[in-house]
Amino acid sequence: xxxxxxxxxxxxxxxxxxxxxxxxxxxxxxxxxxxxxxxxxxxxxxxxxxxxxxxxxxxxxxxxxxxxxxxxxxxxxxxxxxxxxxxxxxxxxxxxxxxxxxxxxxxxxxxxxxxxxxxxxxxxxxxxxxxxxxxxxxxxxxxxxxxxxxxxxxxxxxxxxxxxxxxxxxxxxxxxxxxxxxxxxxxxxxxxxxxxxxxxxxxxxxxxxxxxxxxxxxxxxxxxxxxxxxxxxxxxxxxxxxxxxxxxxxxxxxxxxxxxxxxxxxxxxxxxxxxxxxxxxxxxxxxxxxxxxxxxxxxxxxxxxxxxxxxxxxxxxxxxxxxxxxxxxxxxxxxxxxxxxxxxxxxxxxxxxxxxxxxxxxxxxxxxxxxxxxxxxxxxxxxxxxxxxxxxxxxxxxxxxxxxxxxxxxxxxxxxxxxxxxxxxxxxxxxxxxxxxxxxxxxxxxxxxxxxxxxxxxxxxxxxxxx
Amino acid sequence: xxxxxxxxxxxxxxxxxxxxxxxxxxxxxxxxxxxxxxxxxxxxxxxxxxxxxxxxxxxxxxxxxxxxxxxxxxxxxxxxxxxxxxxxxxxxxxxxxxxxxxxxxxxxxxxxxxxxxxxxxxxxxxxxxxxxxxxxxxxxxxxxxxxxxxxxxxxxxxxxxxxxxxxxxxxxxxxxxxxxxxxxxxxxxxxxxxxxxxxxxxxxxxxxxxxxxxxxxxxxxxxxxxxxxxxxxxxxxxxxxxxxxxxxxxxxxxxxxxxxxxxxxxxxxxxxxxxxxxxxxxxxxxxxxxxxxxxxxxxxxxxxxxxxxxxxxxxxxxxxxxxxxxxxxxxxxxxxxxxxxxxxxxxxxxxxxxxxxxxxxxxxxxxxxxxxxxxxxxxxxxxxxx
Numbered sequence: 017x018x019x020x021x022x023x024x025x026x027x028x029x030x031x032x033x034x035x036x037x038x039x040x041x042x043x044x045x046x047x048x049x050x051x052x053x054x055x056x057x058x059x060x061x062x063x064x065x066x067x068x069x070x071x072x073x074x075x076x077x078x079x080x081x082x083x084x085x086x087x088x089x090x091x092x093x094x095x096x097x098x099x100x101x102x103x104x105x106x107x108x109x110x111x112x113x114x115x116x117x118x119x120x121x122x123x124x125x126x127x128x129x130x131x132x133x134x135x136x137x138x139x140x141x142x143x144x145x146x147x148x149x150x151x152x153x154x155x156x157x158x159x160x161x162x163x164x165x166x167x168x169x170x171x172x173x174x175x176x177x178x179x180x181x182x183x184x185x186x187x188x189x190x191x192x193x194x195x196x197x198x199x200x201x202x203x204x205x206x207x208x209x210x211x212x213x214x215x216x217x218x219x220x221x222x223x224x225x226x227x228x229x230x231x232x233x234x235x236x237x238x239x240x241x242x243x244x245x246x247x248x249x250x251x252x253x254x255x256x257x258x259x260x261x262x263x264x265x266x267x268x269x270x271x272x273x274x275x276x277x278x279x280x281x282x283x284x285x286x287x288x289x290x291x292x293x294x295x296x297x298x299x300x301x302x303x304x305x306x307x308x309x310x311x312x313x314x315x316x317x318x319x320x321x322x323x324x325x326x327x328x329x330x331x332x333x334x335x336x337x338x339x340x341x342x343x344x345x346x347x348x349x350x351x352x353x354x355x356x357x358x359x360x361x362x363x364x365x366x367x368x369x370x371x372x373x374x375x376x377x378x379x380x381x382x383x384x385x386x387x388x389x390x391x392x393x394x395x396x397x398x399x400x401x402x403x404x405x406x407x408x409x410x411x412x413x414x415x416x417x418x419x420x421x422x423x424x425x426x427x428x429x430x431x432x433x434x435x436x437x438x439x440x441x442x443x444x445x446x447x448x449x450x451x452x453x454x455x456x457x458x459x460x461x462x463x464x465x466x467x468x469x470x471x472x473x474x475x476x477x478x479x480x481x482x483x
Numbered sequence: 484x485x486x487x488x489x490x491x492x493x494x495x496x497x498x499x500x501x502x503x504x505x506x507x508x509x510x511x512x513x514x515x516x517x518x519x520x521x522x523x524x525x526x527x528x529x530x531x532x533x534x535x536x537x538x539x540x541x542x543x544x545x546x547x548x549x550x551x552x553x554x555x556x557x558x559x560x561x562x563x564x565x566x567x568x569x570x571x572x573x574x575x576x577x578x579x580x581x582x583x584x585x586x587x588x589x590x591x592x593x594x595x596x597x598x599x600x601x602x603x604x605x606x607x608x609x610x611x612x613x614x615x616x617x618x619x620x621x622x623x624x625x626x627x628x629x630x631x632x633x634x635x636x637x638x639x640x641x642x643x644x645x646x647x648x649x650x651x652x653x654x655x656x657x658x659x660x661x662x663x664x665x666x667x668x669x670x671x672x673x674x675x676x677x678x679x680x681x682x683x684x685x686x687x688x689x690x691x692x693x694x695x696x697x698x699x700x701x702x703x704x705x706x707x708x709x710x711x712x713x714x715x716x717x718x719x720x721x722x723x724x725x726x727x728x729x730x731x732x733x734x735x736x737x738x739x740x741x742x743x744x745x746x747x748x749x750x751x752x753x754x755x756x757x758x759x760x761x762x763x764x765x766x767x768x769x770x771x772x773x774x775x776x777x778x779x780x781x782x783x784x785x786x787x788x789x790x791x792x793x794x795x796x797x798x799x800x801x802x803x804x805x806x807x808x809x810x811x812x813x814x815x816x817x818x819x820x821x822x823x824x825x826x827x828x829x830x831x832x833x834x835x836x837x838x839x840x841x842x843x844x845x846x847x848x849x850x851x852x853x854x855x856x857x858x859x860x861x862x863x864x865x866x867x868x869x
Contacts, residue, residue, distance in 0.1 A: 110764075112765065112766035113764040113765045113766045113767075114687075114765055115764070135687075156632065157632045157636070159630060163630070167603065167607060168630065168632075170636065170639070171603060171607050186843065186844055186847075187843055188843055188844050190764070190819050190820075191764035191765075191819055192762040192763050192764050192791055192819065192820045192821065193599075193604070193762055193790045193791055193792065194593070194604070194606075194643070194762045194792075194821075195762070195821045195842050195843070196821050196822075196823055196838055196842045196867040197643075197838075197841075197842035197844070197845065197848050197866075197867035197868050198640050198643070198644055198844075198847075198848045198851060198868075199606060199639045199640060199642055199643060200640075200844045200847060200848070201639075202606055202636055202638075202639025202640065202642070203635060203636060203637075203639055203640050205636065205639075206632050206635070206636050207635055223687050223688070223689070225689075226689035246548050249548060249550060249660075250547070250548055252571070252660035252661070252662075252663070253660075254659065254660070291689075291691060291717065292689045292690045292691070292717050292720050292721070293689070293720075294716040294717055294719065294720040295713065295714045295715075295716035295717035295720070298714060298716060299714065351626075351628040351629075351630050351631055352628065353546060353549040353551070353627065353628055354548060354549050354550075355546055355548045355549050380630070383628075383629050383630040384549075384628055384629070384630070385630045419626075419627050419628070420626070420627075420628045420631075421626050421628050421630075421631040421632075421633045422633050423631070423632050423633050424628075424630040424631060424632060425630060425632055426632075427632055428632075428633055428634065432633075436633065436634065439626070439633055439634075440623070440633070440634060441622075441623065443616075443620040443621060443622045444622045444623045444624070444634075445634070446620070446622070447614075447616065447622035447624065447637055447855075448624075448634050448635045448637065450851065450854040450855055451635050451637065451640070451851065452635070453850075453854060454847055454850035454851045454854055455847060466634060466635075
């Protein structure tokens with residue numbers, strides 16, 4: 017602590033108990049208190065900090081806005097949490113090259129807002145985009161509703177500046193789409209802070225679509241909604257977003273956001289097509305017809321930007337709205353092949369019943385990326401969270417057995433690292449470990465994440481079902 | 484280096500891994516061969532063993548409604564396309580050597596065509612791989628679902644790794660439904676600046692085109708080829724928009740024939756002289772092309788306006804080709820891009836290295852290579868960081 021203050025100055029280091037408490041949690045359910053929190057203001061600060069921690073063998077845990085949903089920013093093995101709150105500037109908006117260069121603490125939505133006057137935007141739009149940071153997006157390879165057509169964070173990052181755990185500063189990639197040699201930018205994105213600290217990010221900017229059509233369709237049950245998703249894809253339509261919500265989620269959202277979703281529907285789809293104006297109404301009409309063919313009780317097309325915003329506010333505010341239903345929730349984000357949606361949704365429901373917990377579903381149906389929100393009440397005792405986790409594990413096991421993944425966009429973190437053997441064989445994990453050792457041979461970067469740790473994962477012994 | 488090359492054609496991933504483990508134990512060097520279409524890339528010398536992937540072929544999984552396909556790495560891209568076409572789908576990759584290139588080769592060489600304007604590159608479409616490793620194990624990276632952040636994205640490291648880390652035995656890609664309509668145009672310009680300005684307007688416009696490529700070959704004229712696919716109204720709009728941008732810059736539009744195919748296949752044709760491949764920030768392409776146009780040995784130039792990847796074919800006197808190639812690589816670097824000598828005639832091999840400078844992060848690349856291939860047997864001469 018004293019060493020850190022001497023190195024960086026009093027105003028960049030937090031060590032008081034009451035300050036540290038603010039950094040012991042993120043958007044998930046686990047907590048751990050850091051030994052110190054550092055608020056660097058430059059790459060030089062970050063490099064000095066890394067050298068210090070390397071010398072003293074202290075773990076480093078990077079943190080953006082703390083909105084992560086897998087405990088990625090939690091210092092599970094202690095050490096220094098590095099908050100990027102003071103490195104939040106846009107360094108360059110390069111319109112001719114369709115790039116922006118930003119610092120990691122920049123809030124996702126602020127980038128799109130800043131470049132909108134140029135007719136551009138940053139595509140990945142996680143539901144937390146009003147709060148989450150670009151550095152966090154890079155760490156988690158974040159997605160969002162519109163990644164169905166346009167890809168996730170890794171498809172929109174061309175360059176990074178990183179600080180390795182020994183303090184080495186390295187610039188990888190740049191404004192060009194690719195560099196010679198191994199794609200280290202691609203390796204780093206989605207590495208959950210375990211390979212290094214990102215201090216600067218070069219992202220692609222995309223021309224804003226000329227127009228959009230947003231459709232809300234209500235179905236009697238989730239089955240019809242699921243079948244509609246498959247039918248739309250089979251018809252050769254690739255919407256920019258296909259989101260699904262069940263009745264429990266709809267009720268919570270309506271109570272808090274008043275998005276205008278019908279309360280009596282068993283399942284709701286929110287669909288969007290965007291692009292050149294010509295053809296949008298054609299696509300919208302085909303989507304409407306497919307919805308009606310699948311017994312939609314109501315199909316509503318947003319009449320303008322305001323109504324579209326309202327429909328999306330419901331979807332993006334869904335997690336926050338869960339507070340209307342329950343004091344706590346535990347969210348999983350397993351992925352399945354789209355065609356397995358109806359089976360898996362039934363299984364999710366059964367898992368909830370079996371563990372005596374309510375489950376709300378609000379998710380990226382077009383990608384097959386589930387978000388079951390398992391509702392519990394920690395005031396009723398520790399058993400509640402345990403049952404929620406047990407239900408979550410059953411759901412993830414089913415996702416892997418269906419040929420899917422334990423996480424589509426939230427990351428493994430400390431929440432699912434014990435579950436990695438569900439999806440990966442020892443040889444798969446060993447290959448990943450080689451990458452880790454190349455970047456961080458001393459294991460100081462965000463330890464206890466992604467890879468199963470013997471101490472915490474003893475109770476889990478899985479045989480991988482992966483082919 | 485031995486005089487005779489041992490050829491192995493493993494039937495499955497496990498056998499492939501065994502061949503590698505034996506080779507590593509005996510310190511025998513290995514080349515991996517799909518169809519052999521891109522064997523010109525790299526500073527390669529003969530190896531002790533050649534592993535052919537021809538038996539690692541065939542469709543392993545294709546559920547059309549999931550919009551994914553899993554295939555053996557030895558399968559030809561053209562054969563994958565034929566299978567998908569029967570389900571009304573396509574793999575949105577159009578690499579050079581279109582008839583022969585295999586899936587594994589396309590991944591290993593990061594081989595992209597002109598479609599990346601719309602669909603992205605190999606790295607954007609590949610969602611899973613299985614690889615046979617030099618320690619005799621088989622590892623899987625990614626998966627078979629379109630969204631997946633479990634663990635590191637090793638697929639990205641394999642794209643463009645030229646087989647230096649292991650043998651790709653299987654791959655899963657995102658696929659798309661075949662669009663209802665397709666159309667395009669090709670335009671001629673006197674000035675390169677006009678061709679690039681029209682291309683830039685097209686890629687920034689509301690219409691989303693599939694390909695937008697500027698070319699210069701025989702004669703002083705510049706050509707712009709634009710292709711759009713999608714629903715009929717969007718295609719019409721895209722071509723109308725492109726035609727207007729062309730006309731506004733004194734270009735002459737014609738119907739699109741096979742020009743894009745010819746532009747894409749420049750690497751296949753560039754047998755003599757040298758082929759420089761540069762990846763540039765988008766806005767740097769026009770000046771780079773202008774520089775190339777002044778070179779004594781310029782034979783052809785193909786610039787993908789949507790990605791900033793520019794290929795320049797140089798022909799003529801060896802000294803001029805070498806001088807011009809080095810000038811282009813330098814020009815790429817000074818604008819924040821990178822480049823390589825993708826192909827060169829036999830007599831230029833000793834004088835033009837594929838990667839004359841090391842990329843940033845070369846020490847990390849070296850560590851990754853050493854950890855996957857400690858004996859250093861895999862694809863000698865194909866590491867950009869060596």
